[in-house]
Amino acid sequence: MKILMFALGLGVLATPALAAKSCDELKAEIEAKIQANGVPSFSLEIVDKGQAPADTKVVGSCGGGTKEIAYKRL
Secondary structure (H helix, E strand, O other), X not given: OHHHHHHHHHXXXXXXXXXXXXXXXXXXXXXXXXXXXXXOOEEEEEEEOOOOOOOOEEEEEEHHHOEEEEEEEO
């Protein structure tokens, strides 16, 4: 029983790490969604967490929560 509980605990802890995407992959997915919505001109930038310029909107998080993807409509 203890082994089963230990294995389940490890599985729960490992799940977010397996689901994590690279910043470039996430940026590409967000870019595709924005283009599909018909936005003609925009920029996406990967920045350190909390360092997004004031005139942008954070639209994603990556790098284990250390990076953010900042969006700006031009």
